[in-house]
Amino acid sequence: MSDPNPCLDCGLCCVHFRVSFYWGEADDGPEGFVPAGMTEKLGHHLRCMKGTNQTPRRCSALAGQPGERVACTIYENRPTPCREFPSHLEDGMPNPKCDELRAANGLRALFPLAPSLCAA
């Protein structure tokens, strides 16, 4: 039986992308929510998650071992790009980028949609 949340043994998007976002999302701004100490400045209007603007890349908020067991330590306060990158079937559709990243790192493909769930 598959893990109901494939992200928990993956985390590859958190070590692959530069996670940049509008600076006001950081919690040292009046309406921010992302822990500012886990971000770094990126130009005048942007910040990124620490660790994602370098190689090797790894978001400072990621706990665990990618490809084995991981967790986002700021899940409730993660920035917009993380919220907008859907995990497999989160929005009812597969995210092909997940399987691309997983294949490149030797992880099994996620389960495809059952035919009955595919749009006609």
Ligand code: SF4
């Ligand atoms: S690459 Fe996809 S499956 Fe892996 S952690 Fe990111 S969203 Fe989840």
Ligand code: SF4
């Ligand atoms: S904030 Fe969380 S979800 Fe976003 S890249 Fe970092 S560990 Fe991953």
